[in-house]
Amino acid sequence: MPKRKLKYEDCVDLIDLEIAKRRGKWNLKVIKWMDFDDVSQILRFHIFKKWHLYDQSKPLQPWLNRTISNQIKNLIRNNYGNYAKPCLKCAASEHEDMCSIYGTQNSACPLFRNWEKGKKNAYNTKLPVSLDVHIIEFKSKQSEELNFEKAFEQITEKIQPLLKPTEKKVFQYIFIEKLTEEQAAKKLGYRTKEKTKSPGYKQVKTILKCISVKARKLLDDDEIVF
Incomplete structure (x- = not known):
């Protein structure tokens, strides 16, 4: 039975x-x-x-x-x-609201400027002042605890059955062989009539979006262990 x-x-x-x-x-x-x-x-x-x-x-x-x-x-x-300023995730961010590119964290940076226009009000309304410190602490702990190399190995293995033949090639070229999108497009034999675009720009971008959706589903379904 x-x-x-x-x-x-x-x-x-x-x-x-x-x-x-x-x-x-x-x-x-x-x-x-x-x-x-x-x-x-x-x-x-x-x-x-x-x-x-x-x-x-x-x-x-x-x-x-x-x-x-x-x-x-x-x-x-x-x-x-969702509401935090982009500086918290930026490699150029330095202590005490300083920035290695713009001097200080301010609207001269396009990412900061977009945040000011959109999410800053929600940030100030909904979140406590001490949020920045907690995000930094969380990200520090997260980077120590999460094994991204192991996670990528799992994604590489589990995503293969979900990919179409061309998607498998793009995944291999971009994520394994570390080729640029233009190099991948050339290997696939893609061409373009647009003078301002690299060969196969749109085709490769479209395929990468499909791969991203499938990888996200693996993450959302808790198929990947960090």
Whole structure:
């Protein structure tokens, strides 16, 4: 007799236990509109939606841990990063609002200027003053904890069955062989009639967008372990 598949409802106690383990680590209390009880509800709903992705031939806890961890990272990114000024992610950013390119972090920078026009008001209205410090702390911890090389290896392996033959070639040329888009287009034999564009510019851009969508789906489905 085949083994009965576990349902989400069968594992509620274990799910709650795994979520509760994160309570002590949720130190991002500057988000005034979201406490850990809210986070717990979001995590439960996320696990419920992703339940069909759980491979029941494998232990549940590792899958739960990965799913919970990835969703917490998404929550931090979405609630912190969406309103923050671009300087926090910029390599030119220096201490005390200084910039190695423009001297200070100001509207002379087009990225900063766009942020001022669009997201600054939301940033000032919705987020506490101490947000910048927390983002920097989070990014520092994130870079220490996440294994991007391992994640890329997984993406490379898992995305292959999803790619069409031409997409596989572009993936190989751009992400493995580190060719430029123009070099990849030439290897594929693409041409263009536009004098201002490199050969195959549009074709390669379109293919890269398709690859990006498929890679994003792997990430959203928690298929990649960082």
